[in-house]
Amino acid sequence: MLSKLLRCVAVCVVVSISGCGSAPVKRDEIAGNYLKQAEEKRQASDIYNFSSYVDRALYQSNGAEKVKAYFAITPAARKSFKDFQIGICSEVSSPQEANIKLGNLMSLSKDDILTSMEISECSALIEKQVIDGNLNGKVAFDLGDNTDAFPILKNSPHIELIVNRTIKHLQENKSNSRPVTQLMAYIEKGGVGSPLAKKVSPLLSSMNIKRSEFESVAKVYPDFVRMRMEMTPTRVFTQFKNADRLLSDDIQTLLKNKFDKVQWVTTSDENTVTLNIDRLRNDERVIPESAQTITYGFFDVNIVYASLYMPKNASYLYDIITGGAQIEYGYEVTAFKGGKKIFDDVARGRVGGESSRCQNQRVQNVFGGVSPANFVANDDMQRRCSSNSTVSIDRLRNEVLTYIVSVVGSIPEIKEMQELN
Numbered sequence: 001m002l003s004k005l006l007r008c009v010a011v012c013v014v015v016s017i018s019g020c021g022s023a024p025v026k027r028d029e030i031a032g033n034y035l036k037q038a039e040e041k042r043q044a045s046d047i048y049n050f051s052s053y054v055d056r057a058l059y060q061s062n063g064a065e066k067v068k069a070y071f072a073i074t075p076a077a078r079k080s081f082k083d084f085q086i087g088i089c090s091e092v093s094s095p096q097e098a099n100i101k102l103g104n105l106m107s108l109s110k111d112d113i114l115t116s117m118e119i120s121e122c123s124a125l126i127e128k129q130v131i132d133g134n135l136n137g138k139v140a141f142d143l144g145d146n147t148d149a150f151p152i153l154k155n156s157p158h159i160e161l162i163v164n165r166t167i168k169h170l171q172e173n174k175s176n177s178r179p180v181t182q183l184m185a186y187i188e189k190g191g192v193g194s195p196l197a198k199k200v201s202p203l204l205s206s207m208n209i210k211r212s213e214f215e216s217v218a219k220v221y222p223d224f225v226r227m228r229m230e231m232t233p234t235r236v237f238t239q240f241k242n243a244d245r246l247l248s249d250d251i252q253t254l255l256k257n258k259f260d261k262v263q264w265v266t267t268s269d270e271n272t273v274t275l276n277i278d279r280l281r282n283d284e285r286v287i288p289e290s291a292q293t294i295t296y297g298f299f300d301v302n303i304v305y306a307s308l309y310m311p312k313n314a315s316y317l318y319d320i321i322t323g324g325a326q327i328e329y330g331y332e333v334t335a336f337k338g339g340k341k342i343f344d345d346v347a348r349g350r351v352g353g354e355s356s357r358c359q360n361q362r363v364q365n366v367f368g369g370v371s372p373a374n375f376v377a378n379d380d381m382q383r384r385c386s387s388n389s390t391v392s393i394d395r396l397r398n399e400v401l402t403y404i405v406s407v408v409g410s411i412p413e414i415k416e417m418q419e420l421n
Helices: 002-017 027-043 047-058 063-073 075-089 095-110 116-136 158-172 180-190 195-206 211-218 222-229 245-258 303-309 379-385 393-408 412-420
Strands: 235-241 263-265 273-296 315-337 340-364 370-372
Touching (some): 027 047, 027 063, 047 063, 047 075, 063 075, 075 116, 095 116, 116 158, 158 180, 180 195, 180 211, 195 222, 245 263, 245 273, 245 393, 273 340, 273 379, 273 393, 315 379, 340 379, 340 393, 340 412
Parallel strands (some): 235 263, 235 273
Antiparallel strands (some): 273 315, 315 340, 340 370
């Protein structure tokens, strides 16, 4: 019986690997297979996925020829694809999306999938979205975005909007690309004595200029860079309230490691930032671990494993250990300089979760004998044990301290000094 079962398993494995006897798909057939799926989606009126499969076909080496042949014998499919492309050209929400969609159009033009008239229609729709969106802010370009495909954006009133938006993004740290170099190049082109150069000069201190950007800024504002390089590092004196020695030492260590450009001092004067951290709440709760034994009968276990590793009518057992931890916290963070409060915030919230793990897998025969089990019994066990997780109170404490440190990093003097370097 066992030999027959093993032969059955072997056959199942072979069939699984070979794809039930089907031959592997050849590379030059991939595009055709995508188009078959595209037609199925079109017949089901699922135009989004229809177009997606056509796009996948176009990415193949012989995709353009296959798509053109498909469209030639199925004009309705070509119309559906064209209409879908026109539809997506009518919806642009970001500069990046505009450039991507225009690039896709150029590929369709190169492969002769759409006519020049259709390409022009789509391009005009994208350009209209870009022009209107740049004016109303819905497609907000700044100098870090590529405008080569939209030359109208280099003229008034667009360029003025783009420059002002760039300044605002730098002030708010909203531009991922931080186009400081592009902004300085634009100002330099107009002249260091231009109205724009004079307008930007007093705004530089609010634009979060970093040391790595000094070279670009110095071409237009050398005095600003010289002054920033000569700046005295921010000095911070930290005080703790309602915190034990271990907690205050842990926070101080994290602060020094995180903000290494700041001078952390042990005395305060009128030029020093005094940082106060007051523990308002720190309630820790640990859920004791408990064990639950799960038992499967012989016929509930995967038939192959049961036949190979379990005596007849034996049971499979294992233990699920559950527990957890939670911290509810609140810390007031304030900062003073020269007797004036410059920062006030509260770091508060709740962290925690449940832990679960499976252990002590074993097989117990009908006479009570027990032996270790080194296999997963069935899908139910796989589901229960696949998400083993551990939540420790020490890890949660570190999460709380990390969040407190992030709030401290929002203090303007500390943030500016750290970003400067």
